[in-house]
Amino acid sequence: MDVKVLVHAADEIGEAGVKAMLTGHEQLHVVPDEPGCRPDVLVVAVDGVVGTSTFALLRRSGAGESRGGPRAVLVADRFKSEDLLLAVECGVAALLSRQELKEGTLASAVVAVSRGAALMPYRLQGILLDQISRLRSQVLAPAGLTLSGIETRERDVLQLIAEGYQTDEIAVRLACSVGTVKNVLYGLMDRLQLNSRSHAVAYAMRAGVI
Numbered sequence: 001m002d003v004k005v006l007v008h009a010a011d012e013i014g015e016a017g018v019k020a021m022l023t024g025h026e027q028l029h030v031v032p033d034e035p036g037c038r039p040d041v042l043v044v045a046v047d048g049v050v051g052t053s054t055f056a057l058l059r060r061s062g063a064g065e066s067r068g069g070p071r072a073v074l075v076a077d078r079f080k081s082e083d084l085l086l087a088v089e090c091g092v093a094a095l096l097s098r099q100e101l102k103e104g105t106l107a108s109a110v111v112a113v114s115r116g117a118a119l120m121p122y123r124l125q126g127i128l129l130d131q132i133s134r135l136r137s138q139v140l141a142p143a144g145l146t147l148s149g150i151e152t153r154e155r156d157v158l159q160l161i162a163e164g165y166q167t168d169e170i171a172v173r174l175a176c177s178v179g180t181v182k183n184v185l186y187g188l189m190d191r192l193q194l195n196s197r198s199h200a201v202a203y204a205m206r207a208g209v210i
Contacts, residue, residue, distance in 0.1 A: 003114040004031045006039035006070065008057060010047045018045045018075070018106070025107040039070045041110050042091075045098075046076040050083060055090050063091030071113050075106070084128045085135065094119035148207035154188045157181055158204045161197055 005028050009015035022028045022043070031037055042063050046054055054074070062069035071093040079087075079095055087095065093113045096106065100121075109119055120128065136147055144152045153174075160170045171178045185197065194200045204210045 003028050003041060003111060004037075004039045005029065005041050005043055005110055006031055006033060006037060006061075007043045007045070008033070009045040014045055014047065018043060021101075021103075021106045022110065025111070027111055028107060040114050042070040042072045043106070043110060044072060044074050046074070048076070049078040049080060050074065050076045050087070055083075055086055058090035058092065061091075073106070073110055073113055075101070079124065081124065081127045084124060085131050088128070093117070095121060095124065097121065146209060148204070148209050149192070150188065150204060150207065150209050151184075154184055155204065155209050157184050158188075158201055159210045162201045162205070162210055 005022055007015055007018050007022070007030060009018050019030050022030055031039055042058070042061050044054060044057060054076075058072055061072075063072040069091060072091045073094040073096065074087065074092045075096045075098055077098050079097075094109050094117075096109055096119070112119060132147070140146060141152075146152065146155060150158070156174060157170055160173060165173065167178055167181050171181050174181070185200065188194065189196075189200055192200075192203060194203055201210070
């Protein structure tokens, strides 16, 4: 599989060095930064600590977008723990420290990311999980939302559908009208582009919601 890689670095010398690390790998094809270029992976190398300009670059590139945006590999000297969620939101799938890069490390990371893997230093993994937990408990749960994007009322309806209840029975169990149940289902399926109740239930099961 030919993986198209676009490289951004702080300066021309740094960019040339990053490209040199990737050029020898048979699966990787470094592409130029031109209009219409659609890379599979974006590699961003930063001098020092990651800042707002880096996240702005990632957003402009479309990294992390659901419709064909590239996944991103971010190489830097230091990462601020408070920026981890923002990095994930901006499509970063791998965080690599410049000091820890060895021959073949970057190329292997790019190939892994192109296949759907995510890479992060161990010390940051626990921090990210703690941040996600706080996001869920302090922001999403009070608003009736879950990390999957499914609202708690939608989750309740899907759980009952999975257990075999009909619409009128669900309305009784949730103390609401049949119309409310139908509206909840329609809103969910329209938002997530699901084509049936069974599709919605399968989505929720894959997301671990029910």
